[in-house]
Amino acid sequence: MQKHNGIKASINRGDHLVNVELHILSFEEDGIFYVYSPALDLTGYGNSDDEAMKSFQTMLEEFVHYTENKKTVYKELERLGWTINAKKKRVHPPLEEQLLEDNETYRGLKGLPNVYSSSTNVGLALA
Numbered sequence: 001m002q003k004h005n006g007i008k009a010s011i012n013r014g015d016h017l018v019n020v021e022l023h024i025l026s027f028e029e030d031g032i033f034y035v036y037s038p039a040l041d042l043t044g045y046g047n048s049d050d051e052a053m054k055s056f057q058t059m060l061e062e063f064v065h066y067t068e069n070k071k072t073v074y075k076e077l078e079r080l081g082w083t084i085n086a087k088k089k090r091v092h093p094p095l096e097e098q099l100l101e102d103n104e105t106y107r108g109l110k111g112l113p114n115v116y117s118s119s120t121n122v123g124l125a126l127a
Contacts, residue, residue, distance in 0.1 A: 019123050020093060025106075026052070027115040038106035039093035041080060064124060073124065091124065 025036045026049065035044045035056035042063060044056025067073035074086050081094035081102055099106050109115050
C-alpha cells in the first residue's frame with residue numbers, strides 16, 4: 001500500500017470557496033483499500049489505493065453539493081466539531097485532540113499499523 005500525499009480538491013460554486021486543510025487516513029483491510037477523513041467523517045474505498053482515493057473524492061464532492069443545495073454546510077460542519085464564523089466565511093476543522101475525544105472511528109484507526117496519515121487541501125463552497 002502506498003502512502004497518499006493527500007488530495008487537492010476545489011469545488012467552485014461562485015465566490016464562496018474556502019480552502020481548508022484536512023487530515024486523511026489511508027489503509028487496507030481484508031483486500032479493500034480505504035481513505036478516511038475524520039474531520040468530515042467521510043470514507044472512500046476500492047480495490048486499490050487509486051480507486052479508494054477516487055471514491056473519497058466523489059464522496060467529498062457529494063458532501064459539498066448536498067450541503068450547498070440544502071444550505072446546511074455550516075450546520076453540518078458544526079455538528080462535526082468544526083469552528084465556524086459564518087459572517088466572515090471562515091471555518092476550521094476540529095483539532096486532533098477533539099477528534100480523538102469525539103470520533104470513535106478515528107480513535108480506533110489512530111494507533112493501528114499500516115494506517116497512513118497525510119494532510120490535504122480541500123476547497124469547500126460556502127454560501
